[in-house]
Amino acid sequence: MVNHTLNVGRISEGFVLDHIQAGKSMEIYKYLHLDKLDCCVAIIKNAKSSKMGKKDILKIECPIDIINLDILGFIDHNITVNIIQDEEVVEKKRLTLPKKIKNVIRCKNPRCITSIEQGLDQIFVLTDEKNETYRCKYCEEKYS
Amino acid sequence: MRHLMSPLDFSVEELDKLLNLAQDIEANPAKYTHACDGKKLATLFYEPSTRTRLSHEAAMLNLGGSVMGFSSADSSSAAKGESVSDTIRTVSCYADICAMRHPKEGAPMVACQHSSIPVINAGDGGHQHPTQTLTDLLTILNVKGRMNNMTIGLCGDLKFGRTVHSLIHALVRYEGIRFLLISPEELRLPDYIRNDVLKKNNIPYEEVVRLEDAMPKLDILYMTRVQKERFFNEEDYVRMKDFYILDKQKMKLAPKDMYVLHPLPRVNEISVEVDDDPRAAYFKQVQYGVYVRMALILTLLDIHVD
Numbered sequence: 001m002v003n004h005t006l007n008v009g010r011i012s013e014g015f016v017l018d019h020i021q022a023g024k025s026m027e028i029y030k031y032l033h034l035d036k037l038d039c040c041v042a043i044i045k046n047a048k049s050s051k052m053g054k055k056d057i058l059k060i061e062c063p064i065d066i067i068n069l070d071i072l073g074f075i076d077h078n079i080t081v082n083i084i085q086d087e088e089v090v091e092k093k094r095l096t097l098p099k100k101i102k103n104v105i106r107c108k109n110p111r112c113i114t115s116i117e118q119g120l121d122q123i124f125v126l127t128d129e130k131n132e133t134y135r136c137k138y139c140e141e142k143y144s
Numbered sequence: 145m146r147h148l149m150s151p152l153d154f155s156v157e158e159l160d161k162l163l164n165l166a167q168d169i170e171a172n173p174a175k176y177t178h179a180c181d182g183k184k185l186a187t188l189f190y191e192p193s194t195r196t197r198l199s200h201e202a203a204m205l206n207l208g209g210s211v212m213g214f215s216s217a218d219s220s221s222a223a224k225g226e227s228v229s230d231t232i233r234t235v236s237c238y239a240d241i242c243a244m245r246h247p248k249e250g251a252p253m254v255a256c257q258h259s260s261i262p263v264i265n266a267g268d269g270g271h272q273h274p275t276q277t278l279t280d281l282l283t284i285l286n287v288k289g290r291m292n293n294m295t296i297g298l299c300g301d302l303k304f305g306r307t308v309h310s311l312i313h314a315l316v317r318y319e320g321i322r323f324l325l326i327s328p329e330e331l332r333l334p335d336y337i338r339n340d341v342l343k344k345n346n347i348p349y350e351e352v353v354r355l356e357d358a359m360p361k362l363d364i365l366y367m368t369r370v371q372k373e374r375f376f377n378e379e380d381y382v383r384m385k386d387f388y389i390l391d392k393q394k395m396k397l398a399p400k401d402m403y404v405l406h407p408l409p410r411v412n413e414i415s416v417e418v419d420d421d422p423r424a425a426y427f428k429q430v431q432y433g434v435y436v437r438m439a440l441i442l443t444l445l446d447i448h449v450d
Contacts, residue, residue: 111269113248118227120254127340135336138250139271142336 008042008059015067016082016089017058022046024076025056031071031104037062070098074134099126101134105143112139146444147256147263151277151314159281159314165439166282166432173206179442179449180209186239187213188231188255189266190222190246195408195430196266196275200243203437212239217247229258236260241445243275244268262444270304276407277310278440279433284364286432287403287425293320297358300326300368300388300413302333307407308368309337316345323349324358328387330380331370355388359397365390367406367413367426391415395423405429 020028025043034041039062049055060067064083072079073095081093101124107114114120114136123137134143147153154162169176185204189197192215201211214220221231228246232255235242243264244252249271256263267273285291296315298308302325312333315321323342325333332351342349352358359365370385389412390404406414406426418424442449 109249111247111249111271113228113246113250113254113268116248117229117251117254120229136250138253139269140249140336 008044010087011040011059011061011084012087013064014039014059014061014084015064015069016084017060017072018055018080018082019049019052020056020058020079021076022052022054022056025058028058028072028075028079031075032060032067032069034058034060037066069093069095071101071104073097074101074104097126097129097132100124105134107136107139107141107143109136109139109141112136112141114138145260145262147252147259147265148274148440148444149253149256149263149265150272151274151281151310153274156317159278162278162439162443163282163285163436165442166278166435167286169438170432170435176207176438176442176449178208179447180204180207180445183207183209183241183445184239185209185211185213185441186235186242187211187215187266188220188235188242188244188246189213189215190217190220190244190251192216193245193267195433196245196273197243199430199433200264200266200275200437202434203441206434207438207441209240209441213242228254231255232259232263241441264440264444267306270306270309272310273306273407274310275433275437275440276307277314278436279429280307280311280366280405280407281314282432282436283405283425283429284403287428288363288401291315292318294363295322295324295361297324297326297362297365298333298368299355299358299365299390301331301370301384302327302368303331304371305368308333308366311366312337312341316341316347321347323347324361325349325351326353326355326358326388327351328353328384331384331387355390355394356397359394359402360399362398362402365398365402365404367404367410369406369409369411369413386412388413389415390418392417392421395421398423 042059044057046054077095082089083091103122106122124134125137127133127135187197204211228251236259241262243266245266246268249269251268252265302308372381403423403425
């Protein structure tokens, strides 16, 4: 009998990012710079979810201190972050909006100094938590 | 070390102190003629300006200091591709304080991150123009004798007009301020100022298109020029540039104690026939601009005159 179940093995240390909006996993892969890490990453797209219908999951096997997860709060604060050690979930991290985002998104204002100044960090600041508004530190243009 | 990036860099109390110092300079100019002996101001102007650059330079010269700088990007190392951060590091070795105007928004902020001397934002694109705001505030204080309980009409290019944006930021901190925002649909105040500044601070405001409708309700009318350099499209500029023209007829609709301010230069938006009206305060404003920049230079350099 052929087994049609898709299995991804357990990880001993790292992260399981669950409840990612379906189709967003590659975006998160990019934001977390996972392509630059020499570690095992499993990307599960469109997994069945009783809560969401379908969802994406990312499993990252790596030391837990080498990835900065703050950016996840900006991308989607509904993501569940499970921190794994010794193959067990040791913490479920609650995501909040980061106060500052550095070199993740770019200012789209063509009049902004970030469009011409070499070596300048792209910095966005949370100016309105309720409406999840981020503005460029330099020109104050809203990120949309 | 302090810089001036936005009018909000000063608290209301600090602002009051600065405006009082400017008033003292106006009343006792001789007292300040050597306050900045041996000090140098660098004016780093990456785009054309007459008033703002000369006003900063006049302010420093009046204080006994000296000035250096450039008045267009073409005559600076920017033409060779030098970054703002490198330029300011260099200028920090020559001068004690600098005023920077740049067409790119946030450029003075970049400068102050790398500077070892105080940086004054002398206008960055359509973003902020805090020294104009200080000038406007001193003018309002001098002509009206108060900073609170007023209806301020802002007329013209409210979208790209940085002087308007900075003035709104500064005025909402005073009690009883109301705004009448007078502009064509295409040049309305940006959302980020309407929502984050006016609505957030519960400041009453009304948006109107016709200047005539606003005139009887105003204590101050702040006229602005539709700036050609802010448009990507020549057609849009031509369509907007003569939308408002303040003339004698419209001035008749205004209260006797309503004053007209304008950051200058004007093009057609204020007819020259208004210049003789005692309520035309825009040339006094230019003079107040020098006093307030003198006060600013003294404050940023932490120089006290007894």
